[in-house]
Amino acid sequence: MAVNLQYKISSSNTTNPTTTTTTTSTTTTTSTSSTTWQTISVNLTETTGLELKEEFGKISRIPSSCLRLLVAGKFLKDEVLLSVQGVKSNSKILVMPAPNKEIIEQGEEREKKNQKIEQIKKAAELLAKRKDGGSSRLENYYFELTNQNGQPIQLAPSDRDAIVLGLTLSSKGKALADEGDFHGALEIYLQADSEGFSKCSEHILEMIDNYGVLCLDIVWLYFKLENPSFMQDAKFRLHKARQSFQRAYGANFSRLSQLRDGGCAEMALIARLDLMEAIFSYHQQDYRKARSSLNIAKQRIQELIISEIELEPILLLGFTDSEGRIALRTCNKNIDAAVSFLLERKEQRAKQKLDEEERQYKRKRQIGYGKTSSGSLVEVDFVDQLLKLDFEERLIAEALRQTNNNIDDATHILLTQPEILEIALLKQQTKKKIKLTPSEQDIQSIIDMGFSRNLAIGTLEISSSKERAIELLLNGKGIEKVVENNDQNTITNDNDNDNNNPNDNQLEKENNDLNLTNSNNDNITNSSNLSNSQNYSKVEEEIISDVSTNPDQHLDYTLNEELIILQKYEAFLNSL
Numbered sequence: 001m002a003v004n005l006q007y008k009i010s011s012s013n014t015t016n017p018t019t020t021t022t023t024t025s026t027t028t029t030t031s032t033s034s035t036t037w038q039t040i041s042v043n044l045t046e047t048t049g050l051e052l053k054e055e056f057g058k059i060s061r062i063p064s065s066c067l068r069l070l071v072a073g074k075f076l077k078d079e080v081l082l083s084v085q086g087v088k089s090n091s092k093i094l095v096m097p098a099p100n101k102e103i104i105e106q107g108e109e110r111e112k113k114n115q116k117i118e119q120i121k122k123a124a125e126l127l128a129k130r131k132d133g134g135s136s137r138l139e140n141y142y143f144e145l146t147n148q149n150g151q152p153i154q155l156a157p158s159d160r161d162a163i164v165l166g167l168t169l170s171s172k173g174k175a176l177a178d179e180g181d182f183h184g185a186l187e188i189y190l191q192a193d194s195e196g197f198s199k200c201s202e203h204i205l206e207m208i209d210n211y212g213v214l215c216l217d218i219v220w221l222y223f224k225l226e227n228p229s230f231m232q233d234a235k236f237r238l239h240k241a242r243q244s245f246q247r248a249y250g251a252n253f254s255r256l257s258q259l260r261d262g263g264c265a266e267m268a269l270i271a272r273l274d275l276m277e278a279i280f281s282y283h284q285q286d287y288r289k290a291r292s293s294l295n296i297a298k299q300r301i302q303e304l305i306i307s308e309i310e311l312e313p314i315l316l317l318g319f320t321d322s323e324g325r326i327a328l329r330t331c332n333k334n335i336d337a338a339v340s341f342l343l344e345r346k347e348q349r350a351k352q353k354l355d356e357e358e359r360q361y362k363r364k365r366q367i368g369y370g371k372t373s374s375g376s377l378v379e380v381d382f383v384d385q386l387l388k389l390d391f392e393e394r395l396i397a398e399a400l401r402q403t404n405n406n407i408d409d410a411t412h413i414l415l416t417q418p419e420i421l422e423i424a425l426l427k428q429q430t431k432k433k434i435k436l437t438p439s440e441q442d443i444q445s446i447i448d449m450g451f452s453r454n455l456a457i458g459t460l461e462i463s464s465s466k467e468r469a470i471e472l473l474l475n476g477k478g479i480e481k482v483v484e485n486n487d488q489n490t491i492t493n494d495n496d497n498d499n500n501n502p503n504d505n506q507l508e509k510e511n512n513d514l515n516l517t518n519s520n521n522d523n524i525t526n527s528s529n530l531s532n533s534q535n536y537s538k539v540e541e542e543i544i545s546d547v548s549t550n551p552d553q554h555l556d557y558t559l560n561e562e563l564i565i566l567q568k569y570e571a572f573l574n575s576l
Helices: 049-060 100-128 157-178 182-199 210-224 229-249 251-259 267-283 287-304 308-316 321-330 335-369 380-387 393-402 407-416 418-430 440-447 453-461 466-474 527-546 560-574
Strands: 002-009 018-022 027-031 038-043 067-071 092-097 141-146 513-518
Touching: 002 049, 038 049, 049 067, 049 092, 100 157, 100 182, 157 182, 157 210, 182 210, 210 229, 210 267, 229 267, 267 287, 267 560, 287 560, 308 321, 308 335, 321 335, 335 380, 335 393, 380 393, 380 407, 393 407, 393 418, 407 418, 440 453, 440 466, 453 466
Parallel strands: 002 092
Antiparallel strands: 002 038, 018 027, 067 092, 141 513
16 A cells, blocks of 8 residues: 655755756756655555665656665665565655765676676586586586486486586575675576576476575575565465475475484475465465464474584584584484484495596596597596506507597507507697607606606607607706696696695585586697686686585574574564
8 A cells, every 4th residue: 555755855965966867969957956845655565765766766867876765864775675664654755865985886886796796607607518528628627417326417418507507506696695695695596597497497307406495595585685576576486495395305295204213304494495485474464374384384493403412412523513413303313323324424425535536537537648539538448458468558548549449449550550659649749739648657667767757757748659768868868847837738737637626525415416526628729718718717716615515505504593583473473
């Protein structure tokens, strides 16, 4: 229902509150101040501070971004409904132009924020498009989807890119929310939906709960920010969240209660969902449904809250608060079972990490060996088989490159025409397309003769064989390896990626999981590629650091804040 408000447009500020109106032929300056109180009619429950500011912008012909609205000694917030901010019928509003400095600072801050969000989006898109076995040695990271056991999931490229982008942006959004930047987090969450999950096939979204978690996170931030979209968008997103969780966990979440004697950490998600549905129903004035949902949420939250006393035995064993909460909820607060669960999980993750390290070492070797004429990476298993026959590693790699990984043909060339391989490698060196990476075995052989490591590497890189390198060294014609910071032509180096990902860990998530893995590149040929990559490298590293290696991160709610909010709305309902 619309009510009348009184307003006055003030000119008391550091600058005159005038605005310039430009037409095709003339420019005029018009005074906008008023000395008497005037009346405007608005709906307090449907109008935000920004919408009211826009109305006054039309009246005063001052851009709304240059106005501030003062009511009862407080400036109105743009994103919040007038009714929530205490505006009532006949409230007096002083319309003030913002100081020039403040306007400039606000504009600059908005521009920085928009640029940052665009950088995050672009970097996330670049990360999402990288696959295992990618060809860029500047691409230090890539993501892959796995199931809860760490096994890769194969999807159509468009679906994979959409899900990875959605998950990547969601992780960044959660990091911003944890830092208290709720506005930035909400913007990134909405991008995760519109640019990521929404572009994925519907049947794929039905297989995972990640989209439901995102929808719930968006509604939670709407509520925290008192954003009007809580009423406009919450119904749709709450429905999507419940639908997603029911697909993943069964009707009435029966699969969760059957997992571990009725206990399950995922119930924390359901508790927050129940609470948000209760609050939405309350603001819709559906008080009966609000009470019902609130009672369900209350029961769940009380069952799931973990006290410090309950946590203490877990913490004494060296586990974190987060691990303790999730384990106790999973095991229905049985401490012995929770400890067993954590130890089992720790052992499982250690094995997954070893498997991943082995896979990454194998992949790093593949990148180092280069690609076949058909564009495939050299098969490491074939290299290892031929090494057992005492062929040189560099010749084996060249033979497999020339034969498109045909091990029989490669063996034949190695036995009958090794000089063809030598010539090919020499031509590659001469043309500076690549520098050969000497095998560790050849390097060590020369070091054992008393030469330094850099001298061994440098001489081997310019030699057609180990024997030729030794001949040069013995004749005093060896060349020491010069370590360059921006060696764009080198396809491999033992230390290329040692510092790219210091944690060298794996990101897993429940259901379909997102894994973070190190990546290398073998086809950098010009500086423009380098500079384009570096434009987003810093933002990429920020995103990587924000992507949690804790697969249960989305379940780690203390629920203390939820309990306080629940009690507040209980009081509201009881006062009716």
